[in-house]
Amino acid sequence: MKSRGGIPPRSRGGGGQELRDDIDQLGTVLHESKGNEGYHIVTQSCLCSLEQSIIDRFEKHNCLYQSPTIYRQGWEHYTVVAFDGEDIRELLGDLRSDREIELLSKTLISEKQIPHSMLAPANQLFENITDRQLAALQLALESGYYEQPRKTSLRDLADQTAVARSTYEEHLRKAENKLLTNAGQFLRLVTATSAADPLQVEETRRTEQAAD
Template identity: 30%
Template structure:
């Protein structure tokens, strides 16, 4: 039987310590992003993050606020390798960045056990709220294996019920990884910033393999929405 746990990770540990006044996280609301003392955007949810083989991270988060201004963090913050944003009242930011040590430890621990993340993650005033699901033994081993410096609070636990209508839940881990890398790299921008050949070179795969993964992932998402 599949089980789930919802944990809260202290934001003091999770958020990057940054003394540079160019960019700050909100003091009263940790979801806020400030640049040069101006509130630029507020994070609604973290839709996906993944640790790559080079130990950098690709992530997708939903925001509201000034998308164009947030995209400038690519030039302002050395740890941000790239940042691409969409438009609209609420929009997505696709980021490729160097993680904090705590974030890297968290993602490595999750990858070690046979468990999955129930997206999205959300930041609250208490910390980063994450729901994980898998076999009970794997969940117990995950919690026991976290180092003492990561402050994790167990909020709730129970039997996990898969939401079949969730398109992300229908993708394999590899499909999600390649799809998110493609998003972060600008494959779905208009015009496209990278090609399937570029993605294949970055991931060390053939162009045909990349195309196959993307088509299968796109088909699952479209069917879940249209059918």
């Protein structure tokens, strides 16, 4: 879908009552369904500060915006996921009331095809991470620090900066901690509907409890 005249600028979740608080924090619930694959909840959280943004209007009609927005020759191109044909028809009617709209393509997909990339909005993953912490994380990633085997060391990374090794390591560890903490709520949603226990954590716990 492409739009001219709109304002430029996001998740999917799984079931489990104990996860409901996490889900409510992610944004507006757009769609819920239950099936053989489990219980699915799709939420969206808008980045826009402007009340009348086009992304807000997607959400109003229970449609899920998939970034990025592409700007080409005066047009704004959006990808939107709808869970009901009537929702997309109402959305198009709403948008056509004040802008020029052209529907470029429409594809039928199943819920299982909705990528997990739609689950984790970038602004929430990197929330509360400072610019220096992000810079430390990016340098480590691009230098092969997280590859196996590692291609660099903390000392070598720090030598590329204007800060001491201990300072660089502090920035990096804080970035890692915040990133994993922020990703935790999405990780729980991804794994909530799976009964698999590949590391046999529950079995180990039961064995330990029986031994006690």
